[in-house]
Structures are given as structure tokens and as C-alpha cells.
Amino acid sequence: MTQYSFFKMHGIGNDYIFIDCRYHEFPPIKEVAKTWCDRNRGIGSDGIVLILLSSEATVKMRIFNTDGSEAQTCGNALRCIGKYLDDRNELSDGSFTIETIRRIVHGVIIKKGTEESIVAVNMGLPVWNPREIPVSGYNDPVIQQEFIVDKDTKFLHSCVSMGNPHCVIEVDDVQNFPVNKYGSLIENSHQFPERTNVGFMQLLDAENMVLRVWERGSGETMACGSGACAAYATWSKINSSISPMFIHLKGGTLKLSFSEKDNSIIQEGSATFVFNGSAET
Structure with a gap:
């Protein structure tokens, strides 16, 4: 021993x-x-x-x-x-x-x-190149593209790397969303050759977002720092915004902002x- x-x-x-x-x-x-x-x-x-x-x-x-x-x-x-x-x-x-x-x-x-x-x-810096994330089946950045889970379920998803792969999906009611069910399915989708983390976000207003993350290899956790960055980067990309935001996760709140120097993401x-x-x- x-x-x-x-x-x-x-x-x-x-x-x-x-x-x-x-x-x-x-x-x-x-x-x-x-x-x-x-x-x-x-x-x-x-x-x-x-x-x-x-x-x-x-x-x-x-x-x-x-x-x-x-x-x-x-x-x-x-x-x-x-x-x-x-x-x-x-x-x-x-x-x-x-x-x-x-x-x-x-x-x-x-x-x-x-x-x-x-x-x-x-x-x-967030990475949007599909080959670098990696995500298969795309040549251009995956922003709000349709993801078909099964014949009855599909989402609009975005893919980004924050040093690790993330799939981000906006939902209407994240607190009651079946994260365990869809997190596992998307994590192991053939679209992600190295599997992926999956973030389910709900926007409250221009400064606040609620987020739940299914982490690759671990399942849903109380918080995911890189997942918060991925959700923030996705929201900012969709809305062409560089405003700071508070990301509210099960375990607490993170403040996200872009560096004035090079637009990298600062997490506090x-x-x-x-x-x-x-x-x-």
C-alpha cells in the first residue's frame, strides 16, 4: 500500500x-x-x-x-x-x-x-474552427446549427473550444430541463470524435444567464468554469456583444468578461x- x-x-x-x-x-x-x-x-x-x-x-x-x-x-x-x-x-x-x-x-x-x-x-480565446474543437461534419463555425438527437428531438447548438470541446444549447427552462438525458446523448454523439462537454443555458437578461453543464466523463456538476466561458462566448457571438455577464450555476456565480487587450475571456x-x-x- x-x-x-x-x-x-x-x-x-x-x-x-x-x-x-x-x-x-x-x-x-x-x-x-x-x-x-x-x-x-x-x-x-x-x-x-x-x-x-x-x-x-x-x-x-x-x-x-x-x-x-x-x-x-x-x-x-x-x-x-x-x-x-x-x-x-x-x-x-x-x-x-x-x-x-x-x-x-x-x-x-x-x-x-x-x-x-x-x-x-x-x-x-474561444476557438470556433470545427477541426480544432473537434467537431465533425462542418467546415465553418457551428453557430446555432440544427442538432438532431432523434426523430422527435432537435436543438439549435453551437460548438466552441475553451481548451476543451463544448456544445452549447439555449433552452427556455433550464431548471427543469432533462440535462442527464440529453447531456449524455450529446456527449457521446458521433459528431464529437473526442466526446464533448454540453452546456444548457437560459438567458435572464443582458447581464445574467443560468447555466447547467454536463461534463465529459463526469456527468452534471455543480459548476463548470470552461463551460461558463463557452456559454458566454456563444452568447456574445450570437448577439455581437462584449458586455460582461454573470453566469449562475448550481454551485454559485462566475463573472465573465473580455480582456481589453486581446478579447480573451477573463473568469472571476x-x-x-x-x-x-x-x-x-
Whole structure:
């Protein structure tokens, strides 16, 4: 048996098991993910995040879903890592960079707290090229195109990457929408060769949106940072707007805006420490 120290954190309810692997080996993720992430028989989380050494950034992040598959990015996990580094006094001025599979993410501590801090991260530019998302069957950006689920059900969907693939669909009543049913069907559609995250959004007004996200490999979660960015990018694209917006998810609210420098998306929200622990394999 091998013991691994970990800490639990969440970004507006999107919770992860974090392991600082900069100076020791990390566990066999595919073997432990389902057990550790199980909310009834394990630690309980939406996934496992590894913090690693990086030659290009403050640290490197690898993130794994509850089924053991590797994800590409996560806004909530990025904010949590920023707080973790700040709590350990590893940030001289509150700013940090994190290497992910797709890009280097820049972040800054907005408000420091003992258990909860407010952190902003630059999630980069939304990618609309179907080949880069990836989404099959299209040469041009997929914006409000018809998606046929079955003979009785079809939606208007948009596809975008925020470092990971997202399908975004606007619905009239998101609170009562059957996210589990359609999230799973769309995630595993042949249209998405790497599967996809699926966001169901309902616009309240020009500054507020309610969002539920079915995450690839994990199912519906309390919040999804990259999913919020994807929904915000989609709404902005459809409405030709660059106004800031508050995205309301099950676990809390994120503020989204476009950077004045290059129109990349800035995500601001809480990062909360829960507890330290150890687990064995």
C-alpha cells in the first residue's frame, strides 16, 4: 500500500481532489479515480487534479475525470491552484501561470481569504474552427446549427473550444430541463470524435444567464468554469456583444468578461479550501 497526501478544494461547488506531485510520484489515476471520486464509498469529488513542475509556468496542471479519462482544462480547478499557491506564499505579487495541455493560463488573486479567495484567470480565446474543437461534419463555425438527437428531438447548438470541446444549447427552462438525458446523448454523439462537454443555458437578461453543464466523463456538476466561458462566448457571438455577464450555476456565480487587450475571456470567482487528507492505493 502507498499513501498519498491530498487536499480538497472547490470552485463554486465544482470540487476536486488535488495532489501536489512536484516532488514525488503521483498515483495510478485510472486505478484510483472511480474509487476516490465516489461520493458514497470514497473521498468524493468531480475529479482528480495533479500539480506538477513546469519549465514554462509556475506549475503544470493535469486533470482527470471521475471515469479516469484525462480532461484538458478546468477554470474552477485553475482558480483553486492559484489559491493553493498563494496560501503557501509561493506568489510574490499574487499573479501566477499554469501550464495545461492546450495553453499557458495566466491568473491573479483578486481578494485573499483564509478559506475562500477570489481569483481571476484568463481562459484564452474561444476557438470556433470545427477541426480544432473537434467537431465533425462542418467546415465553418457551428453557430446555432440544427442538432438532431432523434426523430422527435432537435436543438439549435453551437460548438466552441475553451481548451476543451463544448456544445452549447439555449433552452427556455433550464431548471427543469432533462440535462442527464440529453447531456449524455450529446456527449457521446458521433459528431464529437473526442466526446464533448454540453452546456444548457437560459438567458435572464443582458447581464445574467443560468447555466447547467454536463461534463465529459463526469456527468452534471455543480459548476463548470470552461463551460461558463463557452456559454458566454456563444452568447456574445450570437448577439455581437462584449458586455460582461454573470453566469449562475448550481454551485454559485462566475463573472465573465473580455480582456481589453486581446478579447480573451477573463473568469472571476471563488476558490475554497475544504480539507487535507491522505488516501492509499
